Amino acid sequence: MRAVLKYTALTLFAIPWVLVPIWLVVVNSFKPAGEAAELGLGLPRTWAIAENYGIVLDRGGYLTGLVNSLKVTVPIVVAVVFLGAAAAWAFGRSRSRWLQAAYFVMGLSILLPPSIIPTVYLLRALSLDGGSLGYVLAMTGCRLGIVIFLATGFVRAFPRDLEDAAAIDGASRPQVFVRILLPLLRPVLFVGGVILIINVWNDFFFALFLLQGSANATLPLSLFQFASGTLQSLNWNLVFAHVLLTTLPLVAVYVVAQKRVLAGLTEGALKG
Amino acid sequence: MVMRNRAAWLPWALPSIVLVTVFFLAPFLLNVRFAFSSWTSFRAEITWNGLENFRTLIDQDLLANAVTVTVLYAILCMAIQNTVSLSLALALQRTSRINTVFRSAFFLPTLISPLAAGYIWRGLLAPDGAVNSFLGIEWAWLGEPSTALAVVAFIDAWKWSGLITLVYIAGLNSIPKSLLESATVDGAGPWTRFRRVVFPMLAPALTFNVAVTLVGALSAYDVIAATTGGGPGDHTRALNVVMRQQWGQGFFGSASALGFTVTLLVIATAVPLVWWLRRREVAG
Incomplete structure (x- = not known):
């Protein structure tokens, strides 16, 4: 009886919290502009799926945005995960005072917000402003800290016997890293990677300052430009079509990896 | 043995150290300088000008309001997010098939970008939108000074609640079962068990979540950009919103001063909070 009550309450909460927002986006992205302007939850009286999505793909810069988002997300995630794991190994094992000081700076970079304006200044000085490469470097530098911090805790909690034994058997350091460290760190790197993907894919603030011109625009930027382009009154059908297409790649990945994502986040996040 | 050689560790950490130094630490230090410098699009030369940027922002009635809005926003967002997430975590703590379905559903908003979340709720909360027609009222949630800030903070909280729920579930599941059982044997009811056992044991997760949120x-920037743009009036004009405006108008020094103010607020919040919660954690 209590379980029935609990799940009824949860369902009643999930309807406005999850279901209605998603439904609003989906159903209104199928309507013509005038009908979508009513922002109702009913089914479309006239269907305009092909027109709406056609316009978003054509004028909304969606495909360019998709390519650009992939072009920055993949390198950032790969760089943060692998460079972070390598650094965590060093920070976890070395007793050098210099490295411990560096580790403290990594910790600071988690807590303190990135200084965006000097970053623009710096990238300009390096002639890297406005493009993907500068954005990737800046984002990597600001996101490494959290992965290093989580992974270093993991390394420290783990005895070094395995690594020593492998070294005695003649394994080189890179071999020890690939065969022992990476498998050991897999849970924490997975969790870090998931949060990072969500974070980078959805980043708007950094992109707004660091990426110039629609040729470099990632999906959030192209969504914003598209929505702001019709500022007088939003074309809700088109905005929602863009929102749906922008969110879809992440949702698709999530549906496939759902079990591991949830399990990883509930079990691996706070350990170490 | 090779593995004990100290210098040999440096190459492993070096790429990360370089990237964090150049792209986090250097901008951070430069910001301290720029915040106290005259630097505009009209005069590219960057010269020390003391507190002039802050004085200008105060004279224009921008700074005090932005700080108030930002702090209120953060408190509201943190309160909503942690209340919802902790409640959901308590309800969905046990790993069962049905709970997994709910966890998975409540995680969905986390995948949506804050910008998109802003557009979605702007649609739901429009004067003639679904929320108002359900409640049978007509209210411009985002257009009225009394509700705009709370609603924007709510949208931000909505976006992140799924992730925070999972961190709370991890925290709840790390509480030893024996502790709860012995409390039950001693005659503690559900509320007493929550207050005396669960809540103190949840301290690490609570520290993490309160600080992070x-x-x-x-x-805050994205949700505001998608919904109110800082309005009505200046009621949702948070520090980063003013920063972007100053930057857009070519006042780079003032923009840096606003960025520096965010940093100061973060330090002022995080340091005592982490210290206090850590102490409670040990005492609890």
Whole structure:
């Protein structure tokens, strides 16, 4: 009886919290502009799926945005995960005072917000402003800290016997890293990677300052430009079509990896 | 043995150290300088000008309001997010098939970008939108000074609640079952068990979540950009919103001063909070 009550309450909460927002986006992205302007939850009286999505793909810069988002997300995630794991190994094992000081700076970079304006200044000085490469470097530098911090805790909690034994058997350091460290760190790197993907894919603030011109625009930027382009009154059908297409790649990945994502986040996040 | 050789560790950490130094630490230090410098699009030369940027922002009635808005936003966002997430975590703590379905559903908003979340709720909360027609009222949630800030903070909280729920579930599941059982044997009811056992044991997760949500919300920008743009009037004009405006108008020094203010707020919030919660954690 209590379980029935609990799940009824949860369902009643999930309807406005999850279901209605998603439904609003989906159903209104199928309507013509005038009908979508009513922002109702009913089914479309006239269907305009092909027109709406056609316009978003054509004028909304969606495909360019998709390519650009992939072009920055993949390198950032790969760089943060692998460079972070390598650094965590060093920070976890070395007793050098210099490295411990560096580790403290990594910790600071988690807590303190990135200084965006000097970053623009710096990238300009390096002639890297406005493009993907500068954005990737800046984002990597600001996101490494959290992965290093989580992974270093993991390394420290783990005895070094395995690594020593492998070294005695003649394994080189890179071999020890690939065969022992990476498998050991897999849970924490997975969790870090998931949060990072969500974070980078959805980043708007950094992109707004660091990426110039629609040729470099990632999906959030192209969504914003598209929505702001019709500022007088939003074309809700088109905005929602863009929102749906922008969110879809992440949702698709999530549906496939759902079990591991949830399990990883509930079990691996706070350990170490 | 090779593995004990100290110098040999450096190459492993070096790429990360270089990237964090150049792209986090250097901008951070430069910001301290720029915040106290005259630097505009009209005069590219950057010269020390003391507190002039802050004085200008205060004279224009921008700074005090932005700080108030940002702090209120952060507190509201943190409160909503942690209340919802902790409640959901308590309800969905046990790993069963049905709970997994609910966890998975409540995680969905986390995948949506804050910008998109802003557009979605702007649609739901429009004067003639679904929320008002359900409640049978007509209210411009985002257009009225009395509700705009709370609603924007709510949208931000909505976006992140799924992730925070999972961190709370991890925290709840790390509480030893024996502790709860012995409390039950001693005659503690559900509320007493929550207050005396669960809540103190949840301290690490609570520390993490309160700090993360507060600090994150101090950098608020995306949701505001998608919904109110800072309005009505200046009621949702948080520090980063003013920063972007100053930057857009070519006042780079003032913009840096606003960025520096965010950093100061983060330090002022995070340091005592982490210290206090850590102490409670040990005492609890």
